Amino acid sequence: MDNQIEVIIKEEKGRIDKVLNDRLTEYSRSQIQQWIKNQHVSIDGKPIRANYKVSAGDQILIEIPEPEELDLVPENLNLEIVYEDDDVVIVNKPQGMVVHPSAGHPQGTLVNGLLYQIKTLSTINDVVRPGIVHRIDKDTSGLLMVAKNDRAHEALAKQLKDKTxxxxxxxxxxxxxxxxxxxxxxxxxxxxxxxxxxxxxxxxxxxxxxxxxxxxxxxxxxxxxxxxxxxxxxxxxxxxxxxxxxxxxxxxxxxxxxxxxxxxxxxxxxxxxxxxxxxxxxxxxxxxxxxxxxxxxxxxxx
Incomplete structure (x- = not known):
């Protein structure tokens, strides 16, 4: 555990999980509650309980555990490849399919299917999102562009950013x-x-x-x-x-x-x-x- 966050309470009041949730907007409340349950949240070196109510001056230390490594398994999901060349793949994603693996969806995702059907994918994103330039929601169907190399990925991402x-x-x-x-x-x-x-x-x-x-x-x-x-x-x-x-x-x-x-x-x-x-x-x-x-x-x- 090498990732630590320190939060100093100034004026906030209430339960620690709610206060931390308001301060650490990039994390969900359930994630924060899990850290508290697993004794990763402490004050003065002592782990605290979920019902602890913060006081002005509290110095809260959160030790964020390393994320579990996901084993990316190529799966034959019969993805509908609309178009493919040396740079780009266009996929018609079915409704109900998650785009990339996460703790709750380790398999059956678009990425798992891409790894089976496409020989090379860009490496710009983290290990669980090879080739993924943009996403659509799990229960939204339709077209996604996927990059087969880093140069294509950068070019496509720039077009999204520039709204072209x-x-x-x-x-x-x-x-x-x-x-x-x-x-x-x-x-x-x-x-x-x-x-x-x-x-x-x-x-x-x-x-x-x-x-x-x-x-x-x-x-x-x-x-x-x-x-x-x-x-x-x-x-x-x-x-x-x-x-x-x-x-x-x-x-x-x-x-x-x-x-x-x-x-x-x-x-x-x-x-x-x-x-x-x-x-x-x-x-x-x-x-x-x-x-x-x-x-x-x-x-x-x-």
Missing amino acids: SLRKYVALVHGEIPHEKGRIEAPIGRSKVNRKMQDVIEDGKPAVTHFEVLKRYEGYTLIELQLETGRTHQIRVHMKYIGYPVAGDPLYGPKKTLKGNGQFLHAKLLGFEHPTTGEMMVFEAPLPELFKKTLKQLKEKD
Whole structure:
């Protein structure tokens, strides 16, 4: 254990796990509680209990244990490779698949499948994210670009940062949106209420989403969205914020919603300048069968 954090209490009051959670925003409350349980949190060399209430002047020492090493196993997951050359791979990720391994998802991820099907992947990210330039949520389907070498990775990542790449999504949302187009500009950051969620907050990172109505149904609207920024859960948070949450969304949507395997959100189109040839490349993926079937069951508005 060579990673230590020292927190000095000034004015805060309350249970130590809550106080630390407010101060150490990059860690979840459950993670902090686990450290306390495993006696990695101490004051004056003595481990403290979870119900300890902090006092002004407390010097809290946290010894962060080394993360468990994940054994990356290539798996034959029959990934749908839309395109591949010496630099880039375009994958159509199915709904329900996590992009890269983590403690809760050591196997069955897109990375496990890539390691089986693709000979070489870029090494810029950490060991559990080879080739991964950007992500989409577990229960969002659709297109992802993957880099096969570091030069391509840097070029693709720069396009995302410079907002020159093209990303379009299709979503089915609750409610009938009255106008044809819209632009949502609202900063996004971690929710102050639920650490697993994102929210529109004053001190969040800038986030811009554009949308256009494709079709209206009774109680629902099918929309196409284009991202200017790529914040965590951006579309889901922004649509909830304006009162039209994504159907099927277990985190941000209503409890009474359409049956499915999570949110009805699909990364339909991906465009970028090829890192070697400079050619503009655009790829599209059709809606998943469940998404199409659900739309057929809805009643269209005239």
